[in-house]
Amino acid sequence: MRAIIPALAALAVAAAIVPARAKDSVSLGMTLEPPILDPTAGAAAAIGEVTYQNIFQGLTQIDAAGQVAPSLATSWSLSADGKTYTFHLAHGVVFSDGEKFGCDDVKFSLDRARAKDSVNPQKALFAPIASVACPSAATAVVTLSQPTASFLFGMAMPAAVIVAPGSAATNKTKPVGTGPYMLGSWVKGDHVTLVRNPKYSGKAPAMASATFRFIADPAAATAAMLAGNLDAFTLFPAPEALPQIKADHKLRVEIGSTSGKIIVSLNEAKKPFDNLLVRRAMAYAIDRNAYNQAVLNGYGTPIGSHDVPGDAGYVDLANTYPYNPAKAKQLLAQAGYPNGFAMTMVLPPPAYARRGGEVIAAMLGQVGIKVKLVDMEWAQWLAQVFTHHDYEATIVSHVEPRDLYQYANPHYYWNYHSAAYDALYRKYQAATDPGQQLALWGDLQKQLAQDEPNIFLCAMPKIGVWNAKLRGMWKNALITVDIVSQMSWAK
Amino acid sequence: MTGFLLRRLLGLVLMLVAASVVVFAVMNVLPGDPALLMLGTGATRTTLAALRHQMGLDLPLWQQYLRWAGGLLRGDFGISYTYQTPVAGLILARLGVTLPLAAMSIVLSVGIALPVGVFAATHQGKAADAALMGAAQLGVAVPNFWFGLLLILLFAVHLGWLPATGFPGWSGGLLPGLAALLMPALSLALPQAAILARVTRSAVIEAAGEDYVRTARAKGLTARAAIWGHALPNALIPVVTIMGFQFSYLLAGTVVIENVFTLPGMGRLLFQAIAGRDLITVQDIVVLLTGSVIVVNTLVDLAYAAIDPRLALADMTGRGGEA
Numbered sequence: 023m024r025a026i027i028p029a030l031a032a033l034a035v036a037a038a039i040v041p042a043r044a045k046d047s048v049s050l051g052m053t054l055e056p057p058i059l060d061p062t063a064g065a066a067a068a069i070g071e072v073t074y075q076n077i078f079q080g081l082t083q084i085d086a087a088g089q090v091a092p093s094l095a096t097s098w099s100l101s102a103d104g105k106t107y108t109f110h111l112a113h114g115v116v117f118s119d120g121e122k123f124g125c126d127d128v129k130f131s132l133d134r135a136r137a138k139d140s141v142n143p144q145k146a147l148f149a150p151i152a153s154v155a156c157p158s159a160a161t162a163v164v165t166l167s168q169p170t171a172s173f174l175f176g177m178a179m180p181a182a183v184i185v186a187p188g189s190a191a192t193n194k195t196k197p198v199g200t201g202p203y204m205l206g207s208w209v210k211g212d213h214v215t216l217v218r219n220p221k222y223s224g225k226a227p228a229m230a231s232a233t234f235r236f237i238a239d240p241a242a243a244t245a246a247m248l249a250g251n252l253d254a255f256t257l258f259p260a261p262e263a264l265p266q267i268k269a270d271h272k273l274r275v276e277i278g279s280t281s282g283k284i285i286v287s288l289n290e291a292k293k294p295f296d297n298l299l300v301r302r303a304m305a306y307a308i309d310r311n312a313y314n315q316a317v318l319n320g321y322g323t324p325i326g327s328h329d330v331p332g333d334a335g336y337v338d339l340a341n342t343y344p345y346n347p348a349k350a351k352q353l354l355a356q357a358g359y360p361n362g363f364a365m366t367m368v369l370p371p372p373a374y375a376r377r378g379g380e381v382i383a384a385m386l387g388q389v390g391i392k393v394k395l396v397d398m399e400w401a402q403w404l405a406q407v408f409t410h411h412d413y414e415a416t417i418v419s420h421v422e423p424r425d426l427y428q429y430a431n432p433h434y435y436w437n438y439h440s441a442a443y444d445a446l447y448r449k450y451q452a453a454t455d456p457g458q459q460l461a462l463w464g465d466l467q468k469q470l471a472q473d474e475p476n477i478f479l480c481a482m483p484k485i486g487v488w489n490a491k492l493r494g495m496w497k498n499a500l501i502t503v504d505i506v507s508q509m510s511w512a513k
Numbered sequence: 514m515t516g517f518l519l520r521r522l523l524g525l526v527l528m529l530v531a532a533s534v535v536v537f538a539v540m541n542v543l544p545g546d547p548a549l550l551m552l553g554t555g556a557t558r559t560t561l562a563a564l565r566h567q568m569g570l571d572l573p574l575w576q577q578y579l580r581w582a583g584g585l586l587r588g589d590f591g592i593s594y595t596y597q598t599p600v601a602g603l604i605l606a607r608l609g610v611t612l613p614l615a616a617m618s619i620v621l622s623v624g625i626a627l628p629v630g631v632f633a634a635t636h637q638g639k640a641a642d643a644a645l646m647g648a649a650q651l652g653v654a655v656p657n658f659w660f661g662l663l664l665i666l667l668f669a670v671h672l673g674w675l676p677a678t679g680f681p682g683w684s685g686g687l688l689p690g691l692a693a694l695l696m697p698a699l700s701l702a703l704p705q706a707a708i709l710a711r712v713t714r715s716a717v718i719e720a721a722g723e724d725y726v727r728t729a730r731a732k733g734l735t736a737r738a739a740i741w742g743h744a745l746p747n748a749l750i751p752v753v754t755i756m757g758f759q760f761s762y763l764l765a766g767t768v769v770i771e772n773v774f775t776l777p778g779m780g781r782l783l784f785q786a787i788a789g790r791d792l793i794t795v796q797d798i799v800v801l802l803t804g805s806v807i808v809v810n811t812l813v814d815l816a817y818a819a820i821d822p823r824l825a826l827a828d829m830t831g832r833g834g835e836a
Contacts, residue, residue: 057596058595064551065552141564141567145560181555209682210603211782212776235679241662241665242665245677246677249677250673399788401547402544402545404553
């Protein structure tokens with residue numbers, strides 16, 4: 023022991039004489055490490071968090087208000103039949119390896135994403151495209167097979183960023199994009215550092231570099247924030263530690279919204295979940311506010327359909343099936359299950375599912391539905407539940423923004439089939455007037471609330487924690503992003 | 514001695530082949546598909562099929578095994594499914610954290626355990642002995658990850674002396690690297706030191722009662738010199754045996770501790786690779802770990818021979834002696 027104390031003291035001194043961080047860098051915490059750095063080749067949200075608008079840019083982008091904004095396309099026009107988009111591309115843009123950006127790259131990226139051998143994680147976004155043409159280097163003409171209201175939004179997703187033919191194959195480990203930053207270093211398992219891209223055509227951003235550190239453990243994340251090892255945590259993983267964080271005046275907490283929709287997914291290919299009365303009974307049996315308090319520390323927002331408050335066109339339907347166990351029992355009896363039934367619910371690892379599953383099972387138990395809980399890790403969940411539809415119910419957060427299209431997808435894992443919804447969805451996609459699109463977007467949500475294919479629980483909160491002097495962090499985010507070029511240090 | 518080494522080498526090869534088959538089988542029986550994990554909930558049938566083909570997952574299992582095992586024989590560890598880079602590079606970078614961490618915790622644990630054990634033995638039955646052994650009992654009972662969190666709270670959050678988590682890399686200099694590893698090494702070392710101290714204590718007490726210690730005292734040595742010079746060396750065999758056992762616990766401990774401290778070491782790589790179904794990486798690491806456990810056990814046996822030459826002699830004359 024005698025040997026350790028001097029050693030400790032020496033190390034403490036060494037730590038103290040490391041110079042203070044210059045104020046043109048930022049270190050950001052995230053729970054999961056991106057496996058690769060190419061958002062067109064992997065679905066992990068962490069890939070987008072590091073690269074979106076930092077390294078890679080799309081034709082369009084999603085701004086802090088959740089709206090579609092210009093990016094590599096500075097403006098666009100839509101033909102009268104709603105099928106042809108003409109994008110006017112930004113001038114003088116080069117990739118970080120010096121390659122010039124032009125319509126060729128747009129055509130290459132879109133054609134690659136919709137090709138037969140494409141491994142794009144969101145290939146469905148590109149399905150409406152019939153052809154891409156390049157009348158000039160600065161103009162891209164994208165023709166769709168039918169009007170698609172969600173197209174511009176889709177082109178702003180991380181999976182739709184523009185890549186160059188020469189670097190596309192190596193972007194997974196050596197990303198080359200048009201954004202203000204490029205990869206500096208990547209110590210796998212610990213951090214990724216982005217540095218300014220000297221070839222960036224726009225205004226040089228305030229931060230010279232940004233380091234993304236990967237800290238999965240909630241207690242470790244809390245300690246790193248409190249110790250000042252991190253400047254910000256966009257999706258802070260420890261809601262239970264917030265009182266402690268709030269007490270520290272050097273840190274700021276912002277509770278916003280994400281596009282995560284926590285739902286109890288039901289497999290309608292299995293009895294009794296094909297029965298609307300049963301689904302509605304389950305909806306009445308669940309107290310969303312109690313779930314929110316118990317599982318999300320009250321930071322979530324109860325929802326009644328598959329959309330979140332941060333989205334334009336969101337309709338608040340949370341009171342469609344107010345908590346009413348008596349009504350639930352009555353509906354169960356009407357459906358032919360006066361004594362309830364037994365079911366199995368599989369729970370992926372996050373707390374909203376594991377802790378949430380206990381809460382939901384207790385509530386369903388009150389109306390006679392006996393729930394057996396089965397824990398499952400993600401790999402197995404994706405194989406068994408998502409791919410093979412071998413499940414009755416599960417709890418999961420659907421994080422993709424504006425993903426109502428999945429309810430019109432007959433092969434999706436919840437096996438929801440509704441001619442009325444499909445017709446409504448086609449009508450929405452065909453609408454070209456923004457006002458009409460918004461109204462139909464609301465109708466889609468109402469249709470789902472009526473059919474209750476899944477039990478909609480809560481919108482996932484975005485618990486952001488950052489240094490009180492850091493500017494440019496987003497309160498809400500439809501997609502998980504850390505836009506470093508917008509960040510700066512207050513004096 | 515040569516025969517002993519040859520037999521060990523053959524055992525090593527057979528164990529490695531067995532380990533490779535078992536881990537390959539287990540990883541392939543586990544539900545979950547690395548391609549599906551890459552694509553997530555937006556996966557479609559066509560993208561999944563295209564990616565499986567790209568990753569070689571559509572080949573028959575025996576071909577996948579031979580491809581991997583054949584690569585290993587040629588020193589090629591394959592390409593990680595998750596990171597899409599050579600596994601050898603990933604493992605090498607991680608060893609730069611895990612090996613120093615393991616070495617530091619062994620040094621700490623022996624450095625704590627031997628003096629404590631000998632001190633307790635020489636003060637057998639006194640208050641200091643009871644206090645030290647009580648503390649050791651506590652050390653055995655406290656889980657290392659919890660102890661690690663306590664250390665973080667004290668030294669990083671409260672005192673601000675050491676970084677809470679993470680590893681700056683050796684490129685930033687030796688001291689920051691060692692500083693980052695100190696708390697994790699201590700969390701790993703303490704439970705091990707507790708066990709080792711108890712073993713040392715009983716072994717020294719036993720040896721202290723032997724005739725040769727009495728003879729040493731009779732020749733005029735001080736009690737201290739007799740214990741450290743004569744009793745302890747003879748008490749080392751059980752201590753080294755326990756250290757050998759502890760090596761595999763140490764490897765398992767790094768998985769937990771590297772996660773608590775967010776260290777980019779091999780334990781965390783293994784943990785993430787299992788969750789991410791990075792089959793190739795898991796297989797490579799398990800084969801490597803198996804190999805290192807066998808090598809360490811062999812070294813422990815060789816250490817017996819160094820400590821007690823009678824054992825090596827027994828082995829050479831073919832009368833057994835492998836503990």
